[in-house]
Amino acid sequence: MMSILAAKIRLFIRKPWMFVITSIICIFIAFIIGTANQDKIKVPVYSSLSKHETNELLHSLQHSDLFAFQLMNQEKVRTLVSEGKVEAGVKLKKDDFDLIVSSQTANTSLIRQYVQKVYREKKQTEKIAEHSNAPLEEVAKVVNNATANPVFTLEKKSFRGKKAIIIDSQLQPIFGFSLFFVIYTIAFNVFQILKEKREGIWDRMILSPLKKWEMYIGNLIYSFVVGYIQVALIFTVFHFGMDIDFHGRFAEMLLLLVPYVFAIVALSIFIVGLVKNEQQFNAIIPLISVSMAMIGGAYWPLEIVSSKVLLTLSKFVPVTYGMEMLKGAAIYGNSLNDLLYPISILFFMGVVLMGIGINLVERRNV
């Protein structure tokens, strides 16, 4: 088995292009879609305060996920607003601010609310510092810490008891496209079994002291490892290279990939057992992977799908459970206990499909 793995690794080093290209495409598409959804609303700002006070206020304003505040001179801000290039501008003052608008839009009230909130928090911190005679920085630190770790947590639920829907426009494409592209990587590696059977290499192995299970395990472990490394690599690039926040659960993400990658390896051997030749395989793989990605919520969140037919179909697709696991952990903050359902389904799918798949491959007379 180790000799099979060693040979496969050597072959991978000789021809890594399929792996590299699918990884790059995946990162590129996830990045484009993620950042396209992530564009912040530009809000120009000018100030009548000192440079130090302005910078402090601006720093507080920059914490918004929705708005990007940019310091400019008064004239430029007014021009941008009057020409309609921005929805609103802000004049920063000591205890208050002016909102400069040319017309009321949905976003102008959001901007007003946000800036008001920042001023309120600033004022609150100043008042505490004034009454406690503590340095302002120290108070700010304590307040921030208290906000991050509240004594009480309020959880909002609807009357039907369902969890609130959260759509993370950055993580959705990263998870979706990684789980989608890895299907190709794994399937094309598993397909090598059929190719080697046709080329007679498999027969040479059968005639050697190698056991059949070693031949299958060697090939399938290799496909699993390559697939796993690809998704892990994509996540790593986004996490460390592009500073994407996995909500502190990056390590869990890597662990949760195991059942999904296992299920896809099993699905691939099942498909390899069904097809007769390379042409059929090349035709069937895009069909299956694209439809699974659409049904399973890799392209768009399953939360926005209302069709009962599609939702029922999604129950039979590994991508659904892969997305459920990853989003459950990263976005909804689910515990391992909550994730046991998709994990078990993926392992179940894996075991069943692998059993049938190996049986089909064995029966097929190449």
Next chain:
Amino acid sequence: MMLEAVELTKQFKQTKVVNGVNLYLEKGEIVGLLGPNGAGKSTTISMISTLIPPTSGDVRLNNKSVIKEPSKLRKVLGVVPQEIALYSDLSAKENLQFFGRIHRLSGARLQKKVDEILEQIGLTDRQNDLVKHFSGGMKRRLNIGVALLHEPEFIIMDEPTVGIDPQSRNYILETVKRLNEEKQMTVLYTSHYMEEVEFLCDRIYIMDKGSIIASGTKEEIKNILSSENTVEMKVEKVQEPFIDALRLQPVVNHVTVQDRVITILAPKEINVFRLLFKLAEETNTVFTSVEIKTPTLEDVFLHLTGRALRD
């Protein structure tokens, strides 16, 4: 040591691809299995090498069945498949190392064996080149080399010279002969090239449509035609009426036409020359030469099956 196939039969759905084949191999001999494409040679050797189970019949090593316990045979058997069963993106040396490892060779023993095989198949200088850059002949040589790694006592070669140039073919034939002479390796050699089998083999089995139709030493097989002559006529232009007329003659057995050479089989006791010249005159056929030849294995095959080996 003896390997034998007893009443081997393989049926796929309603078609019997191999029907009751009996053959044996004794230590140190080269046995040819001759037959046209589709005769059932590859299926027969797949069954003998335990790759596919027979529908009925048995494969025995030293009189013990190996169908249920194939590992005993596999230890002493090397198979050279018709396909190039190699990793094209690995070098010759890496391929040998991989297949050596799966035969449980390792360390210095593996290295020594790999070097020895590379020497035997004449690829020492090209050992680090990727197989995909090899010529057809070099790939075929390496294909043989891989089957020799575990020093088998029996080697089954399924058309090992298909699609290669004459020089490479000679090299392979010489290699097979040398293996047999120096290492006492027993060889079952399948081919549809008569001259290869004539050059290599001590005994021959002729197979057609799934059955063995003749067997014996070269001489014994050629003696099947002891009562007939092969007459080879070269003509300026092949005239269809002449061919039709030949086929209608009761004394003429089997007529084959290849380019401008017409070959017939006719009883030795009958002088067919007069008849041939008469028919040629009637059909405006001009001979450039007419020759009586000693029967070859090809002629025997023609006699037995009514068609040429490479039809």
